[in-house]
Amino acid sequence: MATTWKDFLDQTEKPDKFDEKSKEIIEFVNFQLRSKRHIVLVTSGGTTVPLESKTVRFLDNFSVGSRGALSTEYFLKRGYAVIFLTRNRGLRPFLRHVPKTNILDLLTITDSKDVKVKPEYEQKILQVLQTYQEIKNENLLLTVEFQTLSDYLQLLKACSVALQPAGNQAVLYLAAAVSDFYIPKDLMPEHKIQSSGGPLKLSLQLVPKMLEPLVKEWVPDAFVVSFKLETDKDLLISKALQAIDKYQHQIVIANLLETRKKEIFVVTKETQDHVSLSDADIKNGKEIEELIIDCLVEHHHQFCSVENV
Protein backbone atom coordinates (compact mmCIF):
# COMPACT_ATOMS: atom_id res chain seq x y z
CA MET A 1 0.00 0.00 0.00
CA ALA A 2 1.41 3.43 -0.92
CA THR A 3 1.85 5.86 1.95
CA THR A 4 4.04 8.43 0.20
CA TRP A 5 3.69 10.06 -3.19
CA LYS A 6 6.88 8.32 -4.34
CA ASP A 7 5.47 4.88 -3.42
CA PHE A 8 2.18 5.75 -5.10
CA LEU A 9 3.85 6.71 -8.38
CA ASP A 10 6.24 3.71 -8.22
CA GLN A 11 3.42 1.28 -7.54
CA THR A 12 0.99 2.46 -10.21
CA GLU A 13 1.37 1.79 -13.90
CA LYS A 14 2.24 4.56 -16.28
CA PRO A 15 -0.54 5.43 -18.78
CA ASP A 16 -0.45 4.24 -22.37
CA LYS A 17 2.16 5.99 -24.52
CA PHE A 18 3.60 7.72 -21.45
CA ASP A 19 7.10 8.19 -22.95
CA GLU A 20 5.66 9.59 -26.17
CA LYS A 21 3.41 11.99 -24.28
CA SER A 22 6.25 13.11 -21.99
CA LYS A 23 8.43 13.86 -25.01
CA GLU A 24 5.64 15.90 -26.61
CA ILE A 25 5.16 17.87 -23.40
CA ILE A 26 8.88 18.69 -23.11
CA GLU A 27 9.05 19.75 -26.77
CA PHE A 28 5.99 21.96 -26.34
CA VAL A 29 7.49 23.65 -23.26
CA ASN A 30 10.83 24.19 -25.01
CA PHE A 31 9.06 25.77 -27.98
CA GLN A 32 7.21 28.20 -25.69
CA LEU A 33 10.41 29.04 -23.83
CA ARG A 34 12.13 29.90 -27.12
CA SER A 35 9.14 32.12 -27.98
CA LYS A 36 9.33 33.69 -24.49
CA ARG A 37 5.72 32.91 -23.66
CA HIS A 38 4.11 32.31 -20.30
CA ILE A 39 2.87 28.72 -20.08
CA VAL A 40 -0.01 27.38 -18.03
CA LEU A 41 -0.85 23.80 -17.18
CA VAL A 42 -4.65 23.57 -16.91
CA THR A 43 -5.95 20.33 -15.41
CA SER A 44 -9.56 19.50 -16.11
CA GLY A 45 -12.29 16.94 -15.43
CA GLY A 46 -12.66 14.09 -12.99
CA THR A 47 -10.39 11.10 -12.39
CA THR A 48 -11.74 7.54 -12.32
CA VAL A 49 -10.85 4.97 -9.67
CA PRO A 50 -10.89 1.39 -10.98
CA LEU A 51 -12.39 -1.35 -8.80
CA GLU A 52 -10.88 -4.27 -10.74
CA SER A 53 -7.51 -4.73 -12.54
CA LYS A 54 -9.27 -5.84 -15.71
CA THR A 55 -11.57 -2.90 -15.21
CA VAL A 56 -15.29 -3.27 -15.81
CA ARG A 57 -16.36 -0.97 -12.99
CA PHE A 58 -14.89 2.24 -11.66
CA LEU A 59 -15.83 5.15 -9.40
CA ASP A 60 -16.18 8.55 -11.03
CA ASN A 61 -17.24 12.05 -10.01
CA PHE A 62 -19.45 14.91 -11.19
CA SER A 63 -16.86 17.06 -12.98
CA VAL A 64 -17.52 17.63 -16.68
CA GLY A 65 -14.47 19.80 -17.28
CA SER A 66 -16.21 23.13 -17.91
CA ARG A 67 -13.89 25.05 -15.61
CA GLY A 68 -10.79 23.71 -17.37
CA ALA A 69 -12.09 24.10 -20.94
CA LEU A 70 -13.37 27.66 -20.45
CA SER A 71 -10.29 28.74 -18.51
CA THR A 72 -8.05 27.40 -21.29
CA GLU A 73 -9.75 29.69 -23.81
CA TYR A 74 -9.35 32.74 -21.55
CA PHE A 75 -5.68 31.96 -20.82
CA LEU A 76 -5.06 31.70 -24.58
CA LYS A 77 -6.82 35.05 -25.06
CA ARG A 78 -4.44 36.58 -22.52
CA GLY A 79 -1.41 35.30 -24.50
CA TYR A 80 -0.52 32.21 -22.48
CA ALA A 81 0.35 28.89 -24.11
CA VAL A 82 -1.66 26.05 -22.54
CA ILE A 83 -1.02 22.41 -21.72
CA PHE A 84 -4.57 21.12 -21.30
CA LEU A 85 -4.43 17.96 -19.17
CA THR A 86 -7.96 16.66 -19.54
CA ARG A 87 -10.19 13.70 -18.79
CA ASN A 88 -10.60 11.81 -22.06
CA ARG A 89 -14.31 12.54 -22.38
CA GLY A 90 -14.25 15.98 -20.81
CA LEU A 91 -15.47 19.24 -22.33
CA ARG A 92 -13.00 20.71 -24.86
CA PRO A 93 -12.07 24.33 -25.49
CA PHE A 94 -13.50 25.69 -28.77
CA LEU A 95 -15.41 22.49 -29.51
CA ARG A 96 -17.82 23.54 -26.77
CA HIS A 97 -19.08 26.35 -29.05
CA VAL A 98 -20.08 23.94 -31.79
CA PRO A 99 -23.87 24.01 -31.73
CA LYS A 100 -24.60 20.26 -31.95
CA THR A 101 -23.11 17.44 -29.92
CA ASN A 102 -23.50 15.01 -32.81
CA ILE A 103 -21.29 16.22 -35.64
CA LEU A 104 -23.42 14.37 -38.20
CA ASP A 105 -26.31 16.73 -37.41
CA LEU A 106 -24.15 19.64 -38.61
CA LEU A 107 -23.43 18.19 -42.02
CA THR A 108 -25.30 17.67 -45.24
CA ILE A 109 -24.63 15.92 -48.54
CA THR A 110 -24.89 18.07 -51.66
CA ASP A 111 -26.37 16.97 -55.01
CA SER A 112 -22.81 16.40 -56.25
CA LYS A 113 -22.16 14.15 -53.23
CA ASP A 114 -19.87 16.59 -51.40
CA VAL A 115 -20.11 16.92 -47.63
CA LYS A 116 -20.86 20.46 -46.42
CA VAL A 117 -21.76 22.21 -43.19
CA LYS A 118 -25.50 23.00 -43.17
CA PRO A 119 -25.98 26.70 -44.07
CA GLU A 120 -27.54 27.57 -40.69
CA TYR A 121 -24.36 26.49 -38.86
CA GLU A 122 -21.76 27.84 -41.31
CA GLN A 123 -21.19 31.21 -39.63
CA LYS A 124 -20.72 29.75 -36.16
CA ILE A 125 -18.41 26.93 -37.32
CA LEU A 126 -16.34 29.37 -39.38
CA GLN A 127 -15.84 31.59 -36.36
CA VAL A 128 -14.83 28.73 -34.02
CA LEU A 129 -12.64 27.03 -36.61
CA GLN A 130 -10.76 30.23 -37.42
CA THR A 131 -9.80 30.82 -33.78
CA TYR A 132 -8.94 27.15 -33.23
CA GLN A 133 -6.76 26.95 -36.32
CA GLU A 134 -4.87 30.11 -35.38
CA ILE A 135 -4.11 28.60 -31.96
CA LYS A 136 -3.01 25.30 -33.50
CA ASN A 137 -0.93 26.94 -36.25
CA GLU A 138 0.93 28.94 -33.63
CA ASN A 139 1.38 25.79 -31.52
CA LEU A 140 -0.17 27.37 -28.44
CA LEU A 141 -2.28 24.46 -27.21
CA LEU A 142 -1.24 20.93 -26.30
CA THR A 143 -3.97 18.51 -25.20
CA VAL A 144 -2.99 15.53 -23.04
CA GLU A 145 -5.65 13.03 -21.98
CA PHE A 146 -6.08 10.94 -18.85
CA GLN A 147 -8.80 8.71 -17.52
CA THR A 148 -7.80 7.13 -14.22
CA LEU A 149 -6.45 8.70 -11.06
CA SER A 150 -3.04 7.10 -11.61
CA ASP A 151 -2.87 8.27 -15.26
CA TYR A 152 -3.63 11.77 -14.03
CA LEU A 153 -1.01 11.80 -11.28
CA GLN A 154 1.73 10.30 -13.49
CA LEU A 155 1.02 12.90 -16.18
CA LEU A 156 0.71 15.72 -13.65
CA LYS A 157 4.24 14.94 -12.50
CA ALA A 158 5.53 14.71 -16.10
CA CYS A 159 3.96 18.09 -16.99
CA SER A 160 5.17 19.75 -13.79
CA VAL A 161 8.75 18.56 -14.15
CA ALA A 162 8.75 19.60 -17.82
CA LEU A 163 7.68 23.09 -16.71
CA GLN A 164 10.54 23.48 -14.25
CA PRO A 165 12.82 25.32 -16.74
CA ALA A 166 10.07 27.94 -17.20
CA GLY A 167 10.59 29.08 -13.59
CA ASN A 168 8.14 31.78 -12.51
CA GLN A 169 6.77 32.10 -16.07
CA ALA A 170 4.89 28.85 -15.51
CA VAL A 171 1.41 28.72 -14.00
CA LEU A 172 -0.22 25.55 -12.71
CA TYR A 173 -4.01 25.79 -12.62
CA LEU A 174 -5.24 22.62 -10.97
CA ALA A 175 -8.97 22.54 -11.68
CA ALA A 176 -9.35 18.77 -12.14
CA ALA A 177 -11.56 17.01 -9.59
CA VAL A 178 -9.09 14.47 -8.27
CA SER A 179 -10.18 11.53 -6.15
CA ASP A 180 -8.88 11.43 -2.58
CA PHE A 181 -9.44 7.67 -2.39
CA TYR A 182 -8.25 4.66 -4.37
CA ILE A 183 -7.75 0.90 -4.26
CA PRO A 184 -4.08 -0.11 -4.36
CA LYS A 185 -3.08 -2.72 -6.93
CA ASP A 186 -2.26 -5.35 -4.29
CA LEU A 187 -5.76 -5.07 -2.79
CA MET A 188 -7.63 -4.97 -6.08
CA PRO A 189 -9.35 -8.07 -7.53
CA GLU A 190 -8.05 -9.01 -10.97
CA HIS A 191 -11.36 -10.02 -12.52
CA LYS A 192 -14.84 -8.53 -12.63
CA ILE A 193 -16.43 -8.58 -9.17
CA GLN A 194 -19.24 -11.14 -9.12
CA SER A 195 -22.68 -10.27 -7.75
CA SER A 196 -22.94 -13.90 -6.58
CA GLY A 197 -20.55 -12.81 -3.77
CA GLY A 198 -23.40 -10.76 -2.23
CA PRO A 199 -23.50 -7.02 -1.44
CA LEU A 200 -20.26 -5.25 -2.27
CA LYS A 201 -18.15 -3.73 0.50
CA LEU A 202 -15.43 -1.38 -0.62
CA SER A 203 -12.42 -0.29 1.35
CA LEU A 204 -10.52 2.62 -0.17
CA GLN A 205 -7.14 4.00 0.84
CA LEU A 206 -6.13 7.66 0.98
CA VAL A 207 -4.27 9.06 -2.00
CA PRO A 208 -1.04 10.82 -0.92
CA LYS A 209 -1.32 14.59 -1.49
CA MET A 210 0.61 15.46 -4.65
CA LEU A 211 0.45 19.21 -4.12
CA GLU A 212 3.26 18.86 -1.61
CA PRO A 213 5.97 17.45 -3.95
CA LEU A 214 4.58 19.56 -6.79
CA VAL A 215 5.22 22.81 -4.91
CA LYS A 216 8.41 21.76 -3.15
CA GLU A 217 10.17 19.57 -5.72
CA TRP A 218 8.63 19.40 -9.18
CA VAL A 219 8.11 23.11 -9.97
CA PRO A 220 9.41 25.08 -6.99
CA ASP A 221 9.53 28.44 -8.82
CA ALA A 222 6.15 28.27 -10.56
CA PHE A 223 2.95 30.15 -9.74
CA VAL A 224 0.60 27.49 -8.40
CA VAL A 225 -3.19 27.81 -8.23
CA SER A 226 -5.15 24.96 -6.68
CA PHE A 227 -8.91 24.61 -6.28
CA LYS A 228 -10.86 23.81 -3.15
CA LEU A 229 -14.30 22.35 -3.63
CA GLU A 230 -16.80 22.09 -0.78
CA THR A 231 -20.53 21.63 -0.42
CA ASP A 232 -20.71 23.26 3.05
CA LYS A 233 -20.16 27.03 2.78
CA ASP A 234 -19.07 27.29 6.42
CA LEU A 235 -16.00 25.19 5.67
CA LEU A 236 -14.97 26.79 2.39
CA ILE A 237 -12.63 29.63 3.36
CA SER A 238 -11.06 27.88 6.34
CA LYS A 239 -10.23 24.84 4.19
CA ALA A 240 -8.74 27.09 1.50
CA LEU A 241 -6.57 28.85 4.09
CA GLN A 242 -5.48 25.50 5.53
CA ALA A 243 -4.36 24.41 2.07
CA ILE A 244 -2.33 27.61 1.51
CA ASP A 245 -0.76 27.21 4.92
CA LYS A 246 0.07 23.54 4.39
CA TYR A 247 1.42 23.65 0.84
CA GLN A 248 2.74 27.22 0.77
CA HIS A 249 1.63 27.84 -2.81
CA GLN A 250 0.28 31.11 -4.17
CA ILE A 251 -3.49 30.83 -4.62
CA VAL A 252 -6.48 28.68 -3.77
CA ILE A 253 -9.68 29.20 -5.68
CA ALA A 254 -12.48 28.20 -3.36
CA ASN A 255 -15.84 27.18 -4.82
CA LEU A 256 -19.06 25.54 -3.75
CA LEU A 257 -20.49 22.76 -5.88
CA GLU A 258 -23.86 24.46 -6.41
CA THR A 259 -22.70 28.01 -7.08
CA ARG A 260 -19.38 27.31 -8.83
CA LYS A 261 -20.47 28.80 -12.14
CA LYS A 262 -21.33 32.19 -10.69
CA GLU A 263 -19.12 32.82 -7.67
CA ILE A 264 -15.71 31.86 -6.33
CA PHE A 265 -13.19 33.19 -3.81
CA VAL A 266 -9.59 33.90 -4.75
CA VAL A 267 -7.68 33.16 -1.56
CA THR A 268 -4.03 34.05 -0.92
CA LYS A 269 -2.10 34.13 2.35
CA GLU A 270 -3.04 37.79 2.76
CA THR A 271 -6.24 38.34 0.78
CA GLN A 272 -9.66 36.86 0.06
CA ASP A 273 -11.43 38.24 -3.00
CA HIS A 274 -15.02 37.40 -3.80
CA VAL A 275 -15.45 37.15 -7.57
CA SER A 276 -18.98 36.79 -8.92
CA LEU A 277 -21.19 37.34 -11.93
CA SER A 278 -24.05 39.82 -11.65
CA ASP A 279 -27.51 38.92 -13.01
CA ALA A 280 -26.80 41.19 -15.97
CA ASP A 281 -23.48 39.39 -16.62
CA ILE A 282 -25.28 36.05 -16.64
CA LYS A 283 -27.96 37.40 -19.01
CA ASN A 284 -25.24 38.63 -21.36
CA GLY A 285 -23.55 35.23 -21.41
CA LYS A 286 -20.46 36.34 -19.47
CA GLU A 287 -18.49 33.48 -17.95
CA ILE A 288 -16.91 33.51 -14.51
CA GLU A 289 -13.72 31.95 -15.90
CA GLU A 290 -13.02 35.23 -17.73
CA LEU A 291 -13.03 37.06 -14.37
CA ILE A 292 -10.96 34.33 -12.71
CA ILE A 293 -8.29 34.43 -15.41
CA ASP A 294 -8.15 38.26 -15.42
CA CYS A 295 -7.58 38.18 -11.69
CA LEU A 296 -4.96 35.42 -11.88
CA VAL A 297 -3.03 37.06 -14.71
CA GLU A 298 -2.72 40.15 -12.53
CA HIS A 299 -1.51 38.07 -9.57
CA HIS A 300 0.92 36.19 -11.82
CA HIS A 301 2.42 39.39 -13.27
CA GLN A 302 2.88 40.73 -9.78
CA PHE A 303 4.48 37.45 -8.70
CA CYS A 304 6.94 37.62 -11.62
CA SER A 305 7.80 41.28 -11.02
CA VAL A 306 8.44 40.74 -7.28
CA GLU A 307 10.55 37.65 -8.02
CA ASN A 308 12.57 39.48 -10.67
CA VAL A 309 13.48 42.43 -8.44
Ligand code: 9Z3
Ligand atom coordinates in the same frame (compact mmCIF):
# COMPACT_ATOMS: atom_id res chain seq x y z
C1 9Z3 B 1 -12.72 22.44 -8.71
O1 9Z3 B 1 -13.06 22.84 -7.63
C2 9Z3 B 1 -13.41 22.87 -10.01
O2 9Z3 B 1 -13.81 24.22 -9.95
C3 9Z3 B 1 -14.65 21.99 -10.33
C4 9Z3 B 1 -15.20 22.41 -11.70
C5 9Z3 B 1 -14.23 20.51 -10.38
C6 9Z3 B 1 -15.74 22.19 -9.28
P1 9Z3 B 1 -16.55 21.31 -13.68
O3 9Z3 B 1 -15.39 20.47 -14.13
O4 9Z3 B 1 -16.29 21.62 -12.10
O5 9Z3 B 1 -16.60 22.63 -14.38
O6 9Z3 B 1 -17.84 20.55 -13.73
N1 9Z3 B 1 -11.70 21.56 -8.83
C7 9Z3 B 1 -10.93 21.00 -7.74
C8 9Z3 B 1 -11.66 19.92 -7.03
C9 9Z3 B 1 -10.75 19.15 -6.08
O7 9Z3 B 1 -10.63 17.97 -6.26
N2 9Z3 B 1 -10.14 19.80 -5.13
C10 9Z3 B 1 -9.42 19.15 -4.04
C11 9Z3 B 1 -10.17 19.47 -2.77
O8 9Z3 B 1 -11.13 20.25 -2.80
C12 9Z3 B 1 -8.05 19.72 -3.85
S1 9Z3 B 1 -7.00 19.51 -5.20
O9 9Z3 B 1 -9.78 18.93 -1.71
